[in-house]
Amino acid sequence: MDVELRIRRFNPEVDATPHWESYALQAEPSDRVLDLLHQVKWFQDGTLTFRRSCAHGVCGSDAMLINGRNQLACAVLIRDAGTHISVEAMRGLPVVKDLLVDQEGFWEKYRAVMPYLVNDEVPEDGGERRQSPAERAAFEDTSRCILCAACTTACPVYWTNPAYVGPAAIVNAHRFIFDSRDNAHAERLEIMADADGVWRCRTVFNCVEACPRGINVTRAIMEVTRAIGERPA
Ligand code: SF4
Ligand code: FES
Numbered sequence: 001m002d003v004e005l006r007i008r009r010f011n012p013e014v015d016a017t018p019h020w021e022s023y024a025l026q027a028e029p030s031d032r033v034l035d036l037l038h039q040v041k042w043f044q045d046g047t048l049t050f051r052r053s054c055a056h057g058v059c060g061s062d063a064m065l066i067n068g069r070n071q072l073a074c075a076v077l078i079r080d081a082g083t084h085i086s087v088e089a090m091r092g093l094p095v096v097k098d099l100l101v102d103q104e105g106f107w108e109k110y111r112a113v114m115p116y117l118v119n120d121e122v123p124e125d126g127g128e129r130r131q132s133p134a135e136r137a138a139f140e141d142t143s144r145c146i147l148c149a150a151c152t153t154a155c156p157v158y159w160t161n162p163a164y165v166g167p168a169a170i171v172n173a174h175r176f177i178f179d180s181r182d183n184a185h186a187e188r189l190e191i192m193a194d195a196d197g198v199w200r201c202r203t204v205f206n207c208v209e210a211c212p213r214g215i216n217v218t219r220a221i222m223e224v225t226r227a228i229g230e231r232p233a
Contacts, residue, residue, distance in 0.1 A: 008088035029079035060148030118184035151207035
């Protein structure tokens with residue numbers, strides 16, 4: 001089938017502002033948007049810049065605006081995207097070139113929530129840290145995050161206030177706050193209770209719609225907010 005792919009291009013070395021370019025391509029309905037980007041890159045214009053790695057919805061590196069919505073280019077089929085497809089860089093982060101954004105601000109927020117297990121105690125039997133299925137279920141949803149930044153860069157609060165920690169960092173704080181094996185949940189709740197923490201959320205739900213893993217991001221934010229309120233005085 002004939003497909004028109006419109007790409008918002010920007011090369012800071014020669015362009016003052018971004019501009020759209022159109023590419024005429026042949027595709028199968030079962031091809032992904034990433035396949036079209038490869039066609040352009042490999043056969044039409046090698047200067048096209050975008051990020052991708054796994055090509056199977058696992059690494060989170062090819063999140064971009066596809067037809068106006070944050071999605072993974074490797075997960076969107078042409079049969080669903082249509083024959084006139086637009087792609088542009090995610091909003092809210094500086095564009096380095098074409099579809100590639102500078103994610104440093106995003107990773108800074110992620111690092112701030114201590115996204116790792118904190119526990120220096122050796123289990124009594126010296127073996128594994130055990131957890132019941134119910135304890136595991138408390139953070140099952142948020143443990144599936146692939147750090148694609150789709151949620152944070154779809155959030156209008158983040159666009160206007162980049163100091164806001166953002167949905168993805170809250171999701172990853174949640175993953176450890178509700179892990180029964182972790183000992184730093186009080187510290188993480190303190191970070192979340194900051195003026196630029198969870199209170200900035202305006203429950204717009206863009207994050208839920210954007211998440212390619214189907215994580216209920218808003219519910220995670222609400223659970224963290226509740227945990228802050230339930231902290232011992
Ligand atoms: S919560 Fe979903 S949208 Fe946000 S970074 Fe994780 S996988 Fe991506
Ligand atoms: S390239 Fe890894 S998620 Fe799309």
